[in-house]
Amino acid sequence: MKRSLSSFARGACAALALPAIAMLSSCSSSAPLFLSDGRPTTLVQCPAGSDSCSQQASAACGGAFDVVRQSRDNGTLSLIYACRAK
Template identity: 55%
Template sequence: MNLGKRTGVTVSLLAMVSALTGCSSAPPLFSADGRPTTLIQCPAYGGWTLCQQNARATCQGASYDVLEQSTDNGQNGLLIACKAQ
């Protein structure tokens, strides 16, 4: 491969990495009272039990508030905010 092609490939790769980095850096979301939120997802076929277990584990055993609950494309989702311990 000559230098011109190698430089073009390098520039293309750098541009793609920069674009992907921009997409993945979303700002954190917070509840109305300022607590950070977490989206817990689990397979819909198992009901809500696995999502609830994951939420408890995320909050390290503390209780949590469910801010939003949804089912889409075979996935259940809970948007939670952990309560203070």
């Protein structure tokens, strides 16, 4: 009986671990939290074609910022930026 219980427990742990690993691997394509120089990144979304994302980034940074990544999807602009050092 011990063998069947321990093999069941191992199977249950493996079954729980697989979804957790899948969730973590799906995050690998997301933007980094920090750039290699240590600056944090921020994501803003706004309607494509508007100047709102740039305005939000400029206001949050108090001026200059660097665009890390930008994409358009279904009429929405996603902008990942990092504030420049002052």
